[in-house]
């Protein structure tokens with residue numbers, strides 16, 4: 001089983017690496033082409049400066065996000081409050097959301113909701129989803145976050161009232177490099193998917209055109225006894 005897991009991982013990394021090579025080669029070809037044309041014709045490069053910078057930024061974003069996959073991922077699990085995590089993410093995103101004219105609403109759940117998590121990864125997950133919502137909504141959008149629990153699982157819903165996602169794109173949005181944005185990397189949601197998997201959770205999306213999009217994330221709750229064990233151990 002160990003062996004299969006390893007070869008599955010290698011397959012995924014291989015696919016990502018070849019996707020990455022294509023994604024980097026396209027903007028490189030563009031930049032090189034512009035430079036050659038301007039040299040050959042004695043053009044001033046100024047005309048293409050912005051375009052060249054954009055392409056270079058894109059390559060830089062791609063490589064930075066790609067590292068999230070290829071880093072031998074050390075996950076630092078601790079029992080932590082999901083509620084605290086949501087509050088941190090809202091604090092981090094509030095000014096960005098305001099810049100877009102959006103609002104973030106959070107319906108708080110008062111009981112502590114404890115899950116095993118790597119807090120940095122958890123924050124990265126929520127940031128990616130909220131960032132997408134901010135980018136998708138036209139001005140004055142609203143993001144609703146709602147936390148709840150049942151005996152086994154914690155559920156976090158992140159909903160926006162943006163344009164929604166066409167049904168034929170819904171299954172593709174978690175694929176690496178799928179993007180509908182001019183300057184997108186298409187890596188954000190695939191990273192999210194991996195983070196949720198690493199936490200033994202589930203990540204689902206529901207969307208309706210013209211109405212909005214909801215991401216539904218669940219995590220197994222920390223069981224009472226394992227919490228005590230952890231405390232006893234500490």
Ligand code: ADP
Pocket residue numbers: 128132133136160162163164165173178179180181183184185186187188189190213
């Ligand atoms: P990127 O943000 O770089 O495009 P992501 O993996 O984060 O890559 O997202 C992939 C695609 O999923 C986006 O380009 C967009 O088309 C779609 N998407 C994600 N979140 C939303 C949302 N909240 N509303 C509408 N479309 C979304």
Ligand code: MG
Pocket residue numbers: 128131132188189
């Ligand atoms: Mg994104």
